[in-house]
Amino acid sequence: MTEKRTVCKNDILKQLYFQENLSCVDLSIIIEKSFPLTQKLIEELVADNLVTETGYAVSSGGRRPLTYAIQRNVMYMVAVAMDQFVTKIAVIDMQNHLVSSVTRIFLSLTETHSALQVLIDNIAGAIDTSGIPKEKFIGIGIGMPGFIDVKKGINYSFLSLPDNESITKHMAFQLGLPVFIDNDSSLIALAELRFGAAKGARNAMVINIGWGVGLGLILNGALYRGHEGFAGEFSHIPLFLNGKLCWCGKAGCLETETSLLLIKERAIEGINSGRVSRLNTLSLENHETAYQELIKAVQEGDQFTIELFSKAGYNIGKGVAVLIHLLNPQKIILSGRGSAAGKIWEAPIQQALNEHCIRRLFQNTNIEISVLGLEAQLIGAAALVMENYNEISFLKEETTGFELSQL
Template identity: 45%
Template sequence: MSGLLKDGYAVEHGLAPSTGGRRAVTYRLNKKVKSYIVAVAMDQFITRVVIYNLANEAAYPETAFPLPLQDNPEAFQQLCLAIERYITSANIKRENIVGIGIAMPGFIDVEKGVNASFLIDDDQMGLRDRLIQRLGLPIYIENDSSAIAIAELHFGAAKGLRDVMVVNMGWGIGLGMIVNGSLFRGHNGYAGEFSHIPLSHSNKLCSCGKRGCMEVDASLLVAVENAKRAIAEGTTSSLQQLFAVPTKPEGDHLIDAARKGDQLAITALSDAAFMMGKGIATLIHIMNPERIVLSGRGAATGKLLLPPVQRAINEFCIPKLVEHTSVVVSVLGYEAELLGAASLIIENSKPHQLMKIYSQGKSHIVPS
């Protein structure tokens, strides 16, 4: 802590309430320090960027732009150009940027900085090193679901807990695992491929090339396709007009319609959530977690997800295990991935005390 105080990153913030004995000194991050983090959150279609100060406050407004990753040989160049333009528009000096944290889908080897699924190049240089070479700043990359789990651990519904499964409901279904209070990545960093558990009763082909994966019945993409099919068969819904307006991704239109009470949207999401709950029941049997957190893009539906997920858990899970596992919807919502991306920089570039203060969210107060 003395090093952080000396460098100006932390300042004393009075004394903690007395619990008997000497009162602990508390600290907060020094908001006057001109240090910033660029956080990048990517999915298969949309990329979002924001610059945070060390107090988790947006120092420049978030922006989003379309960036398809599948079958897009220009994706790397498009990503770099977008980040460069955003930093330039923010008018923040590069020497004041601590680094860039990027959360993205795919198989991420965190140690080597390689994404084995997207933005693959023919040369031997990993994605992280290519980005560092191009952008000239420290960069760390992480799987999107793992980044969301990091955010939930530091700022959200997993804070203070040791064994938590964080389900990322998005275009696919991802999983971040908190085991013994830390992110669990598995043997080579690929743990959490939750969506490819073979639970589907259909014979649909999954994006992974296999059949029967849970993802073919339990994702926003599938929910959208099911809603479109129902509309084509004559079901009346506000989605018919919303899907015709390309102002936002169709999955977001589906979520918005469900929150406004559209019956077809609610049914499509509920069907997907039930299948997701069936998979969560499997997780509970294997991991015996203290909590399941429903996070990611789908968390914007709020408590609409909970009844079908809980119904599936009750149906497929041993009651004794259900009694000791709570299921909650994230309060971080769509910001979780960005906060997780920002956390990568703090975790890797400064002493653990800074991470401890940083993870206090808006209070910035920790005991000495």
């Protein structure tokens, strides 16, 4: 018997996770319930010590509103951010803070079989060492590259199980907690929507500049995933007639003309053919050090590196021009590791828009650089769990041991 007021209370908790310090009036508007009802529910939540008053906010022309926040130790979630080589695991509380330091494991996604089990063991380990009782965990959110069917919980590119078995169900069964997966770029977009540069935006495109180029779409205020969950395949739109073969099998994909990987390769080529630069060839060999080196060079104003970033930026801009024509977004947000290069991206992208986009369409579209940066994917993974909190709390009511088969 799920009482309606419980559903509302859970909704309030969810809203307070996504936005600290909301007043009772704010909440009543967000959850679309009357003020007296909202107030009564908050009162009960405060009595149960799930929510605390956080003082008075400034007046907006009337009595000063009391604001509330969720207690950070009420619930916890495990956030997992994977890329092809490195996986980061963190335990995150209700105020989006890391409970302890991030666990980093080197895990190659292509080694299908063992990788999944290693991941599961490490998540279990992270829960254990956190010292937090397991009942306080509400779920595990995982972001990884690949074609992911969010609903079925299948990654068609990596970590696939025999017979297309759902990896979320598989993991949930082993770990005893609900598991949610999504594409890395989608989770970065979710993080930007809830806590970053896209906060409150109804329509935003979040470009994930990384070793490849990803895209997370915020449409009508929510993450858009498409029919099967594959939306946002930005890096393989056929935009160039360069004849260059992409690893996807097609030629002329956006990714053949822009990405950190490409910048790295062009940097090595350039130096080998005698270009003057502050870049240190040695450090370019390893992916991780190459990334550090490139960002440093840009920040120090190295002309050659800036040239490379500018060309890549211009090509991203050509892709963005297509996005703007089709989706008329309010904001374009540059996120992912590449966003560390900062303002350097803006001019070449703007230039590409000037050349390839109808003026009326982009004149009110803002290009912004993420401030979440490398943190984005972990925050997004945590947010993914809370996005699904409605169903989670329902299951918790139903059975004490979770109906994991349903997840």
